[in-house]
Amino acid sequence: MASTEERLRELVDKHLNVEGRQSGATLDLNAPFADSGISSVAAVSFMMEVAKEFDVKMNVGDCAQFPNMQSLIDFLDSNAG
Amino acid sequence: MxxxxxxxxxxxxxxxxxxxxxxxxxxxxxxxxxxxxxxxxxxxxxxxxxxxxxxxxxxxxxxxxxxxxxxxxxxxxxxxxxxxxxxxxxxxxxxxxxxxxxxxxxxxxxxDVEERSARYDIDGLSETVCGPRERADLAAARGDGRLHLFYTLWTLKEALVKATGAGLSCDVSRFEIPAAMRRGKPTGTFRFPQAPDVNWRLHNLGNAAYAAAVAHEEVADSAAAPVTTP
Structure with missing residues (x-):
């Protein structure tokens, strides 16, 4: 089974609209989301896709809880169903 | 003023x-x-x-x-x-x-300003960021009107939580934009349920190119002051 990181990378390529990033480009797990210039709509939309894929409950306020991809991976590894 | x-x-x-x-x-x-x-x-x-x-x-x-x-x-x-x-x-x-x-x-x-994009799942986003009466208005809207209404609600909500400084750490589905503004009125006043003593002046600044809104706290000498857009 694919790791949390691999599943997230796939979601990023499919669903996260980051202007300037090439699909499949290297993803720095520790780079702050804020440094990607992701819009708030894109961030909340991505969070919804993550919740669906990993069967976890997340609300809009959770967007601010994860400063980078690694923190999201850590949360999902502890909470995903 | x-x-x-x-x-x-x-x-x-x-x-x-x-x-x-x-x-x-x-x-x-x-x-x-x-x-x-x-x-x-x-x-x-x-x-x-x-x-x-x-x-x-x-x-x-x-x-x-x-x-x-x-x-x-x-x-x-x-x-x-x-x-x-x-x-x-x-x-x-x-x-x-x-x-x-x-x-x-x-x-x-x-x-807040947002270029409207049809690439997002508006139904899913509405479930996450809107209250029940906002979702009902969205469900009743058709075609482009639905996309425009969603972005109007989004920008008004985000302008409010940015004004307070909470940003998206605040669950924006827990408050609703005034009904008159949901139905097209460009200005309105708003109070957060948890802080009813503070009045916020809202202005929908959206146009054909983008959705946008500003929220301004009413204080003694700014009450009901208009928003100017030079």
Missing amino acids: AAATVVHVDLTPCASREAAAWGWLDQDERARWKRFLYAPPRRRYALCRAALRALLCGALDADNEQIAFTFAEHGKPRAQVAGRPAAISFNVSHSGNHGLVAWAPRGRVGV
Whole structure:
């Protein structure tokens, strides 16, 4: 089974609209989301896709809880169903 | 009477304007600019921050070199002039080729702009960010009207939570935009259920190119003040 990181990378390529990033480009797990210039709509939309894929409950306020991809991976590894 | 002023910033790519904008930034801002991973957010940051600095210089009668920024808990910046807190509130938002800078001499202010995109799952997003009456209005809307209404609600909500400084750490599905504004009225007043003593003046600034909104806290001499958009 694919790791949390691999599943997230796939979601990023499919669903996260980051202007300037090439699909499949290297993803720095520790780079702050804020440094990607992701819009708030894109961030909340991505969070919804993550919740669906990993069967976890997340609300809009959770967007601010994860400063980078690694923190999201850590949360999902502890909470995903 | 103290009004909120909102200025549009053209963020279309232009090397000479970007270079000029970069020249307005201080050392910390240039470091922030460098940390962006991609060119588009770097451009938007430089152009919006330079526009903000130019506006603050005029409003505060200060030189650019005197202006610095500190940051509140959820990252909302505050201005300082020559090391002292400036008596002004401001907020910045950008999306695609559009930036907005809002400022007011009194009362907190928040602004949001979004280029509308049909690529997102509006139904799913509505479940996450809207209250029950907002979802009912969205369900009743058709075609482009639905997309426009969703972005109107989004920008009004985000302008409010940016004005308070909470940003998206606040669950925006727990409050609703006034019914008259959901049905097209461009202005309205709002109170958070958990803070009913504070009145917020809302203004829908959306047009054909983008959705946008500003929220301005009503204080003694800014009550019912209009929003000016030069």
